[in-house]
Amino acid sequence: MSIKSYRDAINECLHQEMERDVNVVVFGEDVVGGSGTEGGKEAIGGVFSLTAGLWGKYGDNRVFDTPISESAIVGAAAGAALAGLRPVVEIMFSDFFGLCLDQMYNQAAKFNYMFGGGAKTPMVVRTTTGAGMSAAAQHSQSNYNWVTNIPGMKVLLPSNPYDAKGLLAAAIRGEDPVVFYENKLLYGIKGEVPDDTYVIPLGKGNLTRQGKDATIVAFSRMVHIANAVADRLAADGITCDVIDPRTTSPLDEEMILESVQETGRLIVVDECNPRCGLARDIAGLVASQAFEFLDAPIKLVTPPHTPIPFAPNLEHAYLPNEAKVEAAVREALGGR
Amino acid sequence: MQLNRDQLERAYRQMKTIREFEERLHIEIGLGEIPGFTHLYAGQEACAVGVCEALTNEDYIVSTHRGHGHCIAKGCDVPGMMKEIYGKAGGLCDGKGGSMHIADLNKGMLGANGIVGGGPPLAVGAAIAARNAGNGRVAVAFGGDGSCNQGTVFEAMNMAVVLKAPVIFVFENNGYSEHTGVSYAVGSGDISARSAAFGMPAIKADGSDFFSVYEATCEAVERARNGGGPSSLEFAICRYYGHAEGEPQRYRGKGEVARLRETMDCLTHFRRKVGEAQLLSPERLDEIDVEVLELIESSVQGARTAPLPPAEALFTNVYNAY
Ligand SMILES: Cc1ncc(C[n+]2csc(CCOP(=O)(O)OP(=O)(O)O)c2C)c(N)n1
Ligand SMILES: [Mg+2]
Numbered sequence: 001m002s003i004k005s006y007r008d009a010i011n012e013c014l015h016q017e018m019e020r021d022v023n024v025v026v027f028g029e030d031v032v033g034g035s036g037t038e039g040g041k042e043a044i045g046g047v048f049s050l051t052a053g054l055w056g057k058y059g060d061n062r063v064f065d066t067p068i069s070e071s072a073i074v075g076a077a078a079g080a081a082l083a084g085l086r087p088v089v090e091i092m093f094s095d096f097f098g099l100c101l102d103q104m105y106n107q108a109a110k111f112n113y114m115f116g117g118g119a120k121t122p123m124v125v126r127t128t129t130g131a132g133m134s135a136a137a138q139h140s141q142s143n144y145n146w147v148t149n150i151p152g153m154k155v156l157l158p159s160n161p162y163d164a165k166g167l168l169a170a171a172i173r174g175e176d177p178v179v180f181y182e183n184k185l186l187y188g189i190k191g192e193v194p195d196d197t198y199v200i201p202l203g204k205g206n207l208t209r210q211g212k213d214a215t216i217v218a219f220s221r222m223v224h225i226a227n228a229v230a231d232r233l234a235a236d237g238i239t240c241d242v243i244d245p246r247t248t249s250p251l252d253e254e255m256i257l258e259s260v261q262e263t264g265r266l267i268v269v270d271e272c273n274p275r276c277g278l279a280r281d282i283a284g285l286v287a288s289q290a291f292e293f294l295d296a297p298i299k300l301v302t303p304p305h306t307p308i309p310f311a312p313n314l315e316h317a318y319l320p321n322e323a324k325v326e327a328a329v330r331e332a333l334g335g336r
Numbered sequence: 337m338q339l340n341r342d343q344l345e346r347a348y349r350q351m352k353t354i355r356e357f358e359e360r361l362h363i364e365i366g367l368g369e370i371p372g373f374t375h376l377y378a379g380q381e382a383c384a385v386g387v388c389e390a391l392t393n394e395d396y397i398v399s400t401h402r403g404h405g406h407c408i409a410k411g412c413d414v415p416g417m418m419k420e421i422y423g424k425a426g427g428l429c430d431g432k433g434g435s436m437h438i439a440d441l442n443k444g445m446l447g448a449n450g451i452v453g454g455g456p457p458l459a460v461g462a463a464i465a466a467r468n469a470g471n472g473r474v475a476v477a478f479g480g481d482g483s484c485n486q487g488t489v490f491e492a493m494n495m496a497v498v499l500k501a502p503v504i505f506v507f508e509n510n511g512y513s514e515h516t517g518v519s520y521a522v523g524s525g526d527i528s529a530r531s532a533a534f535g536m537p538a539i540k541a542d543g544s545d546f547f548s549v550y551e552a553t554c555e556a557v558e559r560a561r562n563g564g565g566p567s568s569l570e571f572a573i574c575r576y577y578g579h580a581e582g583e584p585q586r587y588r589g590k591g592e593v594a595r596l597r598e599t600m601d602c603l604t605h606f607r608r609k610v611g612e613a614q615l616l617s618p619e620r621l622d623e624i625d626v627e628v629l630e631l632i633e634s635s636v637q638g639a640r641t642a643p644l645p646p647a648e649a650l651f652t653n654v655y656n657a658y
Contacts, residue, residue: 029514030514030516033514033515033516033587034515034516034517034586034587035516035520036516036517036518036519036520037512037517037520037587037588037589038587038588038590038592039587039588039589040587043515043587044515044584044586047514047515065520065521067482067485067513067516067523068452068453068482068483068485068486068513068521070486095451098451099451099453099486099487133372134371134372135372135373136372136433136436136437136450137433137437138436138437138449139436139450304651306650306654309645309650310372310429310431310434311423311424311431311644312371312423313423313644313647314432314647314649317647317650318650
């Protein structure tokens with residue numbers, strides 16, 4: 001066990017999984033960096049340095065740069081997976097899914113079902129999500145809600161270094177296509193991470209705070225906001241369950257429903273746009289399956305239904321934050 | 337295509353404005369004044385200005401993530417651009433777009449673009465609209481060497497040929513897409529050969545020479561306006577700064593940028609050419625330099641002191657009608 005950043009936990013996982021299994025390959029734009037330049041290869045190891053050191057250890061066949069061709073990157077991953085490899089590809093920003101969605105949505109996710117079973121597509125699309133860096137409307141979006149809507153696709157949203165390593169290992173070793181959303185604002189956060197490999201089973205949520213007055217379900221970076229609010233409210237004698245589902249597909253419905261049955265109140269914090277987002281999805285789950293346990297209307301904290309603005313003051317207003325979450329919890333508790 | 341004195345002065349002024357705009361941004365970004373990701377165009381000025389000098393105000397351009405030069409060359413308001421990049425009220429996009437999304441539809445500038453390969457299909461569409469209106473306008477799709485590997489660009493080029501759309505695909509080949517060299521990422525190494533294979537004339541020219549860029553563009557524009565369909569222009573050029581500001585540029589050769597600034601500088605080339613031909617005096621160019629620096633200084637001051645966008649701006653403009 002040692003303290004590692006979210007970034008280093010992911011990088012370590014990639015190294016260890018490549019070591020374990022020769023079929024694991026890594027490709028994408030600039031994942032080596034410096035191909036075809038005077039400075040030479042491995043000039044960077046990914047624009048966020050997540051793939052650093054892989055090419056030096058595993059060589060050209062297993063770690064390579066691609067042209068800017070998102071559709072071919074994801075499609076090649078799907079084809080390679082059908083043919084026996086375990087590709088881990090990088091799409092620098094999930095906003096670029098617009099260009100490669102067909103290969104996820106109509107191809108990889110459906111093979112096993114359409115082909116009547118027997119199709120293994122062990123591929124992982126690593127990508128980044130999240131606003132908060134003034135990266136504006138095309139480099140900040142949260143779109144895991146739409147990928148969650150695709151039957152056959154698994155969707156992972158690690159919120160801390162430990163989960164990042166364990167979920168990525170599970171994704172790489174599984175047999176289904178996975179989208180692994182790294183929150184770019186979390187790359188620097190640190191936490192305890194075992195040095196050895198381990199897997200976190202998909203579909204198992206993490207109860208990050210325990211309480212009896214309300215249940216807060218939060219995703220990705222929002223988990224940290226929910227935890228901070230729960231800690232602050234605890235000082236006022238209000239205690240909350242905070243649930244980090246960790247994966248939206250599969251989803252740990254049981255953990256959420258059981259918690260709400262105990263607390264009677266639900267607040268969901270999500271960074272997707274509100275329409276057809278995760279917040280309403282969780283609200284729908286609870287309203288349809290645990291309505292009789294609810295003591296108050298469900299509260300949702302999401303951005304407004306707008307694109308993401310550039311100006312920092314507007315982006316700040318766009319995002320959920322601790323004040324908004326605290327207000328929602330207090331409201332659910334009838335103004336306590 | 338003989339350029340008169342006014343045109344030459346305008347071309348120089350625009351190139352110099354782009355250069356000083358970017359040099360100043362480089363400093364301001366270093367000071368932490370500017371939010372977000374910024375991709376500087378310094379070094380490539382002759383491409384934007386040479387192309388746009390061959391266009392009218394009514395013609396269309398679509399740009400890229402590295403869009404400041406295209407904006408200035410197409411006539412976007414410089415103080416308004418600066419405010420936009422600072423995320424302030426009164427910016428060209430009211431602070432909602434930022435460096436990567438500057439647009440001015442009244443100037444035919446259909447937007448910088450954060451998606452590599454996002455622009456060329458838009459240019460084809462604008463060209464179809466111009467064709468149908470019979471207004472003689474053309475559309476230019478700016479893109480980098482890296483963009484030519486995107487399927488959207490292939491599709492746009494083929495469709496433009498099929499439809500004889502008055503569009504010009506401009507590839508600014510600065511040798512790199514982020515940290516990857518063009519010799520690695522472009523299979524044949526030859527962007528123009530690809531364009532030609534789609535069935536359009538494809539010209540290569542020196543992107544550091546304003547006059548070469550201008551002449552090649554004039555020819556393509558004339559063809560497009562006369563119903564001759566699309567063309568492709570590939571300009572060899574260099575970028576002086578990193579892919580985006582703050583990037584360490586470990587992939588570059590030793591002393592590469594200094595050498596490029598020494599040998600490939602478009603402003604130096606321009607000054608030499610107009611001097612040798614006695615078209616513009618060095619004194620006149622120096623005067624322009626001073627005026628440009630004043631404009632940049634006042635733009636920065638204006639951006640610094642401009643108010644933040646009002647809170648309600650978050651909610652406006654999602655739709656035109658609610
Ligand atoms: C669809 C998409 N893929 C990847 C990126 C990340 N990206 C931004 S610019 C760039 C390189 C573009 O290279 P080139 O077209 O040569 O333009 P240059 O940066 O040299 O001006 C990349 C990979 C992006 N913005 N959009
Ligand atoms: Mg380039």
